[in-house]
Amino acid sequence: MSLILDHVSYLYEAGTAMEYTALRDVCLKISKGEFIGLIGHTGSGKSTLVQHLNGLLKPVSGNVYFNGADIHDSDYNKKELRSKVGLVFQYPEHQLFEADVFSDVCFGPKNLGLDKKETELRAYAALKQVGLEDEYFYQSPFDLSGGQKRRVAIAGVLAMQPEVLVLDEPTAGLDPKGRDEILDRIAKLRDETGMTVILVSHSMEDVARYVDRIIVMNKGQIMFDDKPREVFRHYRELEAVGLAAPQITYIMQALKKKGLDVDTDITSVEEAKEAILKALKRNGGAV
Amino acid sequence: MEEQSEEADSLAIWAGCRVGAGSGPVGNEENMLREITLGQYYQTDSVIHRMDPRVKLVTTVCYIISLFIVDNIAGYVIAGVFLALVIRLSRVPVKYMIRGMKSIVFLLIIAAGFNLFLTPGETIATFWKLKITREGIRLALFMAIRLVFLLMGSSVMTLTTTPNNLTDGMEKLLGPLKHLKVPVHEIAMMMSIALRFIPILLEETDKIMKAQIARGADFESGNLIKKAKSLVPLLVPLFISAFRRANDLAMAMEARCYRGGEHRTKMKPLIYKKRDGIAYGVVLIYLVLCVAVGKILL
Numbered sequence: 001m002s003l004i005l006d007h008v009s010y011l012y013e014a015g016t017a018m019e020y021t022a023l024r025d026v027c028l029k030i031s032k033g034e035f036i037g038l039i040g041h042t043g044s045g046k047s048t049l050v051q052h053l054n055g056l057l058k059p060v061s062g063n064v065y066f067n068g069a070d071i072h073d074s075d076y077n078k079k080e081l082r083s084k085v086g087l088v089f090q091y092p093e094h095q096l097f098e099a100d101v102f103s104d105v106c107f108g109p110k111n112l113g114l115d116k117k118e119t120e121l122r123a124y125a126a127l128k129q130v131g132l133e134d135e136y137f138y139q140s141p142f143d144l145s146g147g148q149k150r151r152v153a154i155a156g157v158l159a160m161q162p163e164v165l166v167l168d169e170p171t172a173g174l175d176p177k178g179r180d181e182i183l184d185r186i187a188k189l190r191d192e193t194g195m196t197v198i199l200v201s202h203s204m205e206d207v208a209r210y211v212d213r214i215i216v217m218n219k220g221q222i223m224f225d226d227k228p229r230e231v232f233r234h235y236r237e238l239e240a241v242g243l244a245a246p247q248i249t250y251i252m253q254a255l256k257k258k259g260l261d262v263d264t265d266i267t268s269v270e271e272a273k274e275a276i277l278k279a280l281k282r283n284g285g286a287v
Numbered sequence: 288m289e290e291q292s293e294e295a296d297s298l299a300i301w302a303g304c305r306v307g308a309g310s311g312p313v314g315n316e317e318n319m320l321r322e323i324t325l326g327q328y329y330q331t332d333s334v335i336h337r338m339d340p341r342v343k344l345v346t347t348v349c350y351i352i353s354l355f356i357v358d359n360i361a362g363y364v365i366a367g368v369f370l371a372l373v374i375r376l377s378r379v380p381v382k383y384m385i386r387g388m389k390s391i392v393f394l395l396i397i398a399a400g401f402n403l404f405l406t407p408g409e410t411i412a413t414f415w416k417l418k419i420t421r422e423g424i425r426l427a428l429f430m431a432i433r434l435v436f437l438l439m440g441s442s443v444m445t446l447t448t449t450p451n452n453l454t455d456g457m458e459k460l461l462g463p464l465k466h467l468k469v470p471v472h473e474i475a476m477m478m479s480i481a482l483r484f485i486p487i488l489l490e491e492t493d494k495i496m497k498a499q500i501a502r503g504a505d506f507e508s509g510n511l512i513k514k515a516k517s518l519v520p521l522l523v524p525l526f527i528s529a530f531r532r533a534n535d536l537a538m539a540m541e542a543r544c545y546r547g548g549e550h551r552t553k554m555k556p557l558i559y560k561k562r563d564g565i566a567y568g569v570v571l572i573y574l575v576l577c578v579a580v581g582k583i584l585l
């Protein structure tokens with residue numbers, strides 16, 4: 001599995017006075033099994049970018065290749081592409097429409113032309129994967145809480161068993177607990193299935209713990225594309241574009257400034273603990 | 288620019304659109320702008336844009352009437368010059384206006400075609416059984432010009448006036464009807480809300496459609512019944528969101544003690560300025576000219 005964006009540019013309302021360049025010459029290669037965080041300030045083009053990954057938007061210039069085939073070739077099977085690259089939109093709960101949760105999740109696999117049994121098996125598995133309890137399966141999706149609706153909507157895409165799962169701000173509008181639950185679920189799912197996951201967010205804090213590659217967008221362009229620790233090194237540049245490195249990065253930088261010789265390239269609190277203990281030990285155990 | 292988009296923004300805030308949607312930093316300039324422009328309004332700064340909406344409404348009505356008064360070349364030249372001047376003053380790119388015309392090309396051809404071939408009179412040329420007459424050419428030409436001017440004239444108004452301004456103007460103009468117990472304010476309010484929601488609903492439709500396509504939905508292929516069925520996943524969320532929006536809006540209006548038009552004052556009341564007086568004068572001169580040209584040449 002490989003997904004390549006080759007010099008992709010995109011304009012909204014092309015040819016009018018309101019023309020707006022949402023993507024500018026974006027090049028990207030996504031390989032199997034990667035866990036990617038796509039980060040950028042509001043309006044930086046994240047949602048626009050992910051809609052190119054499954055052919056919902058067609059680049060004004062440049063090409064998108066999935067497994068080596070140009071997805072905008074006239075004979076390319078877009079429907080199949082969309083079953084392989086599952087895209088969960090921002091606020092996906094707004095797309096629920098069926099009378100009960102279970103049928104809504106069945107919508108995706110049913111559209112793939114699977115038989116009833118397979119469809120229901122997949123829907124069941126997907127609902128289990130997002131951690132929704134059985135008692136809700138036959139309720140109206142509109143009676144659920146925001147976080148539960150969100151899970152149902154994610155399950156609706158998971159049920160198509162995509163190879164790549166793209167989540168556009170899956171935690172927007174959730175409380176910290178709901179946010180952690182969903183992100184933990186996604187991380188677990190990814191460990192179990194080896195699925196490629198792209199997590200869109202505007203919070204470094206959210207994704208730093210999980211992903212192993214961060215793509216930073218700014219004004220429709222890719223600003224950084226690297227391992228989290230490498231990206232966080234540029235925390236000043238990140239601040240300049242309205243983002244920030246995780247809090248812990250700042251703490252480590254401050255410690256270093258105060259004279260404690262710690263490794264500042266860390267991304268999580270656990271790593272920070274290790275690094276501080278190590279530095280202290282090196283200092284002769286003077287705690 | 289601030290002046291014009293302000294009311295539109297406040298409506299959006301009422302409706303809870305975007306503003307406070309809950310995902311971190313919100314309130315993005317481009318988004319706002321796009322929504323307004325989708326409602327056709329072309330944002331720029333010009334005399335015409337700043338003009339009182341009442342003047343523009345009255346002028347548009349007068350212009351349309353004038354197009355039906357004149358029926359000779361000279362009259363159309365005057366109407367054309369007037370229109371060209373206004374477009375020039377409005378600073379809306381001509382390209383932008385012409386694009387709006389594309390949608391009526393088909394209508395135009397049919398209408399002109401009928402006139403061209405079906406008008407009795409002195410025959411000039413014949414194709415099979417179709418005769419082209421001198422009168423036919425004249426009628427077809429006038430008809431086409433009239434249609435184009437009519438559409439351009441009214442689109443100058445919508446291009447240079449925000450929907451909110453337009454309904455404000457209408458409310459004020461129709462004000463006297465209040466004495467006849469016509470709920471003018473309510474009608475104007477409803478109109479401005481409806482206009483304001485068109486772009487929002489369009490955007491919403493686009494989003495839901497994409498989300499369902501991402502889940503393998505197919506809105507294009509199949510026979511009529513299948514197509515109609517495929518609309519369910521689009522329409523249900525759309526209606527739900529429309530009701531939610533309406534509900535939010537009602538709630539927000541209630542929370543701000545909205546009670547209809549009674550005793551309600553405006554933050555920016557419409558007040559005629561000098562340029563509005565001048566504009567009325569120009570329109571009057573134009574109308575007199577049109578009538579005069581018709582009389583003299585008759």
Ligand SMILES: Nc1ncnc2c1ncn2[C@@H]1O[C@H](COP(=O)(O)OP(=O)(O)OP(=O)(O)O)[C@@H](O)[C@H]1O
Nearest residue numbers: 012022041042043044045046047048049317318321
């Ligand atoms: N349908 C549209 N028509 C016109 N312009 C659009 C449209 N959708 C987005 N844009 C513009 O393109 C730019 C990028 O939008 P996009 O939705 O990709 O941003 P984003 O990074 O996902 O932001 P957010 O964090 O708010 O979701 C924005 O400036 C936006 O105003």
Ligand SMILES: [Mg+2]
Nearest residue numbers: 046047090168
């Ligand atoms: Mg987005």
